[in-house]
Amino acid sequence: SFQEAQNSSDLPMFLFTGIPGQEDIYLWISVPFCLMYVISIVGNSVILFIIKTDPSLHEPMYIFLSMLAITDLGLSIATMPTILGVFWFNSREISLNACFLFFIHSLQCIESSVLLLMAFDRYVAICNPLRYASILTLPRAAKMGLLCVLRGMTAMFPLPFLLKRFQYCRANVLSHSYCLHQEVMKMACSDITVNSIYGLFITLVTVGLDSLLILLSYVMILKTALSVASHAECLRALNTCVSHLCAILIFYTPEIGLSVIHRFGKSSSHLPSILLGYVSLLVPPLMNPIVYSVKSKHLLILLSIKSRI
Template identity: 45%
Template sequence: MADLNFTPYDSSIFILTGIPGLEADHIWISIPFAMIYMMCLLANITVLFVIGKEQTLHKPMYLLLCMLALSDITTATSFVPKALSIFWFNLKSITVKGCLTQMFFFHAFSTMHSAVLVTMAFDRYVAICNPLRYATILTNARIAKLGLVGFIRAVLFILPFPLLLSRQPFCANRIIPHTYCDHIAVAKMSCGDITVSSVYGLVMAFVLIGCDLTLISLSYGLIIRTVLRISSQEANQKALNTCTAHICALLMAYPVGLLSTLSHRFGQGIPQHVHIILSNLHYLIPPMLNPIIYGVKTKDLREKLVKNICRIHSPRDVDFKPA
């Protein structure tokens, strides 16, 4: 399909190529993309629905799960629909303003996702190290405030990304070899000096992730110290089991994210399509798996999920009235 008569030299647009070198396979690539995205939406919306419906789940831990689900949905939705429009309909053009807007929301919500993981680590620390004070330290109102702080932090630190690039002159060749408007990919389209923008992006990546990982490591250091002091093996195992789902979420979020960031900036020997596929999977796989992991590992949530699913699929009673 023609790309709406736009050319790469139109001063008002960029061209997103999708996955360069694999254009002939875009249709086939779109199948797992679409399936993972639909599973992500279904799983996270189900978690939000069940937690919202069940009064017994209106607790800090489940409020955090709602925040995680919302950040997962918004992060994936900020780029997957555009990627699928490229794969299915060859709609590669995107306005400069649209590109910068997508960049902001994508990076802001992924940063928010990291803030939620930090808050969840703090939640596990309080639950294990100060169980008797858990209800007083972590109330729903306090969790909501921490979520708001995480959101404000994301907006303040990510907003300079599009603002700095909006002042840059862009070259005639505006072809972005990516499925979405990643910050560094758009910066490379500029004909001006992008040193400030590039350094800011790199510093923010390490500051935000470094700060979050430090807080998470501190929480788990204190958790491990407390667990080692527990004499009962059963209590020890129970305490560790409460952290399993969160540890899985951490392992999916940070190692692949750091690898993707570093390889995109410094991995010149890595094929470009590998960079892009790795980047996309980093923001697709965790949102799909997080609700599944928490649904399996969290007893109360698992029971409520099964209860609601059984209620939906159970046949309704039919009243037969005598003639």
């Protein structure tokens, strides 16, 4: 049993939760989840293939889009085993060492950083178009992407070690089908003040700071666009930002909502946080390729051509 495994091992064990009360239809629930994963992986892979094979897309805007696609692929792959394991095989038990906690949090932080880079790209393109090519060169874009990766991994690196120092003596039943730092730390019998403060600090200096800088970028973009004499040119400039704005809303809305629920929610029902958790992990990788393909005529044309070959 779970309790015997917990007692016979020094490693803390946890139980995943699917959707409480719906255990009889887990197989049916897994069908849309599986479809979402397939669409996410295929969609992001296609975008990467198109950008890699077409030299005309080797420019900063599409380099940042490829970074977003790689991050979404990683997020899908990191969450797929445990979520489908729960719904397909009722595989609920996992040790702390087997959690993909570090990867999930790191990839979400990297995605936030990439969205900030894409906002900076739109800011330079609209507010300083004559210097765009000199400011955002390909080597510089690559270095910025590398910094995003290092930032995300460095910020989240201490989390597994902070959790391993705890003693866990509770039921250790998680409210999701994957591990999150803010939830695992609540299972500890020890003082979690350091983890709570560090987790809040990291959230503020990554997702919080990124969202603030993105907002500032769009304030400057809107100010520049409104100062353009021609109404048509203003709309044309703002239209280039629609895909990115959709990606921002898709990523930040559930992310912020889930963070608020975990830290301040007092409701006895875990259903809102469970559903919002699935949305935050499954919807961005699913929707980003669709949003960018629909809004980018270049990608649509190339996708149509390559599908006929």
